[in-house]
Amino acid sequence: MITLNQVIAGYTPGIDILQGISLTVAEAEIVTLLGPNGCGKSTLLKCIAGFLSPRSGSVEINGQDTSNIPIHRKIRxxxxxxxxxxxxxxxxxxxxxxxxxxxxFLPPAQRRRRMAELADQYPLLRKKWRAPASALSGGERQILALTRALMPNPSVLLLDEPSAGLSPKMLLEVFSAIQTIRRQDKVTILMVEQNAMEALHISDRAWVLALGKVAMSGKAxxxxxxxxxxxxxxxxxAA
Ligand SMILES: Nc1ncnc2c1ncn2[C@@H]1O[C@H](COP(=O)(O)OP(=O)(O)O)[C@@H](O)[C@H]1O
Ligand SMILES: [Mg+2]
Structure with a gap:
């Protein structure tokens, strides 16, 4: 679960990019964040992730105030x-x-077990196990990025434009992987997307940002x- 209360944030030095954002993502929900280029979507994810501390307001993850916890500790x-x-x-x-x-951060035995589990779940990764990531297609790379984030079994997953640059077929594959992650592991997912219609089709709810504020929100x-x-x-x- 993610809860933002009146978050104001920006880059130092500089203006407030996020100008008082309040939003929630409930447990095991898929929620999409939409909005025009430069409106602060990535900044919002970076703020939740802990790359950036809010200037005021709070970022809660699973009920804990994590506003000033840096990313490596949030992951751990x-x-x-x-x-x-x-x-x-x-x-x-x-x-x-x-x-x-x-x-x-995982103990070695647990890390090996988790790698084997993910290799079983994603055969395309096992097939290229010893190949460099540079040899992957765009869609395969996105699946690798997803599974890499899944290594420590997160309860909350933030995805910044997971379908960027993908063909329609690969987009469907990546979105289907996202749905499976939610269904099987009950992960709470907040994703930024440009492919609004496709993203809404797999989402429960969405928030629309404009100029650093919430402009619209509702059921997908x-x-x-x-x-x-x-x-x-x-x-x-028409959708
Ligand atoms: N590292 C940074 N330092 C300073 N300003 C930044 C940085 N990253 C983004 N910005 C600025 O913050 C604003 C919002 O950017 P961003 O959150 O990336 O937008 P979006 O993801 O919605 O396209 C933009 O004006 C952008 O130029
Ligand atoms: Mg962005």
Whole structure:
């Protein structure tokens, strides 16, 4: 579960990018964060992840105030998993080594067990186990980034544009993996997406940001039918 209370945040030195954001993601929900380029979506995820401390307000993960806890401790102690928008795998490391780095805090035996589990769940990773990540397709790389974040069994997962640059077929595969993660492991998922319609189809709810504030929010199904959303995000297409 994620709860943001009136979060104000920005980069030092600089203006407030997030100007008082309150939102929630309930346990085992998939929630999408939408909004135009530069409105602060990635900043919001970085703030929840602990790359950035809020200037005021609070960020709670599973009921604990984590506002000033840095990312490495959130991953270790608060059940956080984070897949950033860019540079989310190590290109020069193999698939196996990438997973290993995702579980660097785990005791070695547990780490090996978890790597074997993920290799069973994602056969495409096992197939290229000893290949460098640079040899993967865009979709495979995104699956690797996801599984790398899953190594410590997080309860909360933040995904920044998981479908960026993917073909429609690979998008479906990545979204299907996201649904499976929620269903099997009851993970709470907050994802930023540009493919609004596709993302809403696998989401329970969504929040729309504009200029650092929440502009709209609601059930995914209601937003899919909202004429304002149709105009802004679906290019006039009916959902
Ligand atoms: N590391 C940074 N340092 C300073 N400003 C930044 C940094 N990252 C992003 N910004 C600024 O914060 C604003 C929001 O960016 P971002 O959160 O990346 O938007 P979005 O993900 O919605 O496209 C933009 O004006 C951007 O230029
Ligand atoms: Mg972004």
């Amino acid at each position: 102690e608060c059940g956080l998993g984070f897949v950033p928008q860019l540079d989310n795998v190590f290109n020069n490391l193999t698939i196996a080594e990438n997973l290993q780095t995702g579980g660097q 199904q209601d937003l899919l039918n909202d004429p304002r959303m149709r105009e802004l995000y679906f290019g006039g297409r």
